[in-house]
Amino acid sequence: MLLKKLQLKTIDYKLALTMCFLLFFNSVVSAQEIIPDVVAQKPVEVPSGQKLKVDGIIATVGDYIVLDSDIDKGFLEIAAQGGNVKDITRCQMLGKLLEDKLYAHQAIQDSIIVSDAEVRGMMDERLNYMVKQVGDINKVVEYYKKSSVEEFKTYFADILKEQKLSSEMRDKIVDGVSITPEEVRNFFKKIPKEDLPTFGAEMEVAQIVVEPKVSKEDEQKVIDRLNAIRKDVLEGSSFATKAVLYSQDPGSSSNGGYYKMTRKTPFLKEFKDVAFSLQEGEISEPFKTIYGYHIIMVDKIKGQEVELRHILISPTVTEDALKEAKERITNIRNKIVGNEISFADAARTESDEKETRANGGILINPNTQDTRFELTKMDPTLYSQVSNLKDTEVSQPLLNTDEKGKKTYKLITVTNRIDEHVADYAKDYTKIKDLALKEKQIEAIGKWFDTKIKDTYIKIIGEYRDCAFANNWLKK
Known part of the structure; x- marks a missing residue:
């Protein structure tokens, strides 16, 4: 069935994307040369009586190699992230590794550049996360069987660079894929009625924010x-x-304020306006956004891309200011509950959140860019705030602290509830469009693999030549 096939493809696609962003999924980048064929070594006996596997090269893709141990690392990393590896075979894992290697190899051929500064920023962010999890970087070094922190960082830098090259290449392929309303309509028409997807219960939510x-x-x-x-x-x-x-x-301070962006990067307009007005090495004057005050220094300008560092400092909010904000939002709530003003009109005239006040406080789902939030996928904090609200009920004033530490008070109400239902073209156009686009992206990636596999040196040896790969890695 068409939908079932699409769902399977989508699952595979999502699995591939998830695996690509695992902390240390890829193996070390090899030297930029073709590696001669070698046979993966078989287990040998060690004095303890246990089997010790001597690692060996099992595949070559362009300038990159895959070691037998890379497959084991792949399983370990998925398990470490809480994933289920029971239904993933070694052949499937190798297939995913081969995809990543081909992406990275072709990225180099296409002159996609990942700077050392970018790798350092990624490394600092990941290392900080890991150290918070285990408490000591030496434990991380020991886990990966490296002799020193410096050796581990060298190893890790190669991994991160390859991952970034792979993701940039993948993005380049799918970024050029778009879909028309006519294609969405044809996609929906092809789905047999009995195979139409069922969408879970959803709600639309509005809020009023007082700063x-x-x-x-x-x-x-x-x-x-x-x-x-x-x-x-x-x-x-x-x-x-x-x-x-x-x-x-918190998103950049640990790596020296580093960001890499283009005009399409979803940063605040005020931030981008300043960033793209500066020359290399220039430092901005302090400027204001909703998060506080910033200064920016531009490190590099490469075409339409800017590498920069910035510092954010927010003014301190006093207890008196918080008390005044709570009193103000309480008065707004009293007027709404007393039917002096509607929630939507109060949002338009009283809310300090410019992103939502123009449309009556209605929130936009950041994952789908429409106004609906599926209950099973809703942000846990938002769900806890709205799950017990009755129709038209307005919440009590809620003190909210965002990821940057900014404090605001808000009121929330549920403006619409949508029960679980079979897909409807008119009501669920955005979701159907996403499914159609994903199918088209999968097809584009498949065609890309077909072409690049033919044009790239690829060698698979040993028992893995018997694998039934999704892509034609064996060039049969």
């Missing part, structure tokens, strides 16, 4: 502090070090 007011004096303190940091950097201090020490952006 605590920050005094002009507190704002000026932040501006002065950023100007002092800027002056130090202009006189020779390290911007990256200052970002690690002072930036309040």
Whole structure:
């Protein structure tokens, strides 16, 4: 059946994407040369009586190799992330590794560049995460059987670079794939009625946000502090070090404030406007966004892409300001409950959140870009805030702290509930469009593999030549 086939393909596609972003999924990048054929070594006896597997090359893809141990590492990493490996065969795991190697190999042929600075930023972010999980970087080094932190970082840098090359190549393939309304319609018509998907229960949610007011004096303190940091950097201090020490952006402070972006990157408009107005080496004056005040330094400009570092500092919100914000949002709630004003009109006139106030406070699902939230996939925090609300009921004032530590008060209401239902073209167009686009992307990737496999040196040896691969790796 068409839908069942699509669902299987989508599952495989999602599995592939998930596996690609595992912490250490790929093996070490080999030297840039074709590796001669060797036979994977068989287990040999060791004095303890246990089997010790001597590692060997089992496949070559262009300039990259796959070791037998890479398959074992793949299983270990999926298990470490909580995944189920029971139904994944060694042949399937090898097939996924071969895909990653071909992506990375072709990325180099297409002159896709991953900078050392970008790799360092990724490494800092991942290492910080791992150290938080286990408490000591030496435990990480020991787990990966490396003799020192430096040896592990060298090993890890190669892995991250290959992963990034693979993801950039994959993105390049699918970024050019678009779909028309006519294609979506034809896709839906091809699905037999008995195979139409069932979509889970959903709801639409609206909110009103009130921000605590920050005094002009507190704002000026932040501006002065950023100007002092800027002056130090202009006189020779390290911007990256200052970002690690002072930036309040949890997404970049640990790696020296580093970001890589284009005009399509989903950053705030004010941030992008400043970033793309600077020359290499230039540092911006302090500027304001909804998160606080920033300064930006541009490291590199490569065509339409900018590598930059930034520092974010937010003014301190006083207890008095929080109290005033709560009183204000309580008054708004009282007017809505007393039928003096509708929730939507209150959002348009009273909410401090410009992203939602124009459409009456209606939230947009960041994963689907429509207004519906499927209950089983809803953010746990949002679900806990709305799950017990009755129709038209307005929540009590909720103190919210976002990922950057910014505090606001908000009111939430459920504006619409959609029960579990069989797919309807008119009602579920966005979801159907996503399914149709994924199918088209899968087809584009499949055609890409067919072409590149023919044009690339690929060698698989030993027992793995008996695998039934999804792609024609054996060139039969």
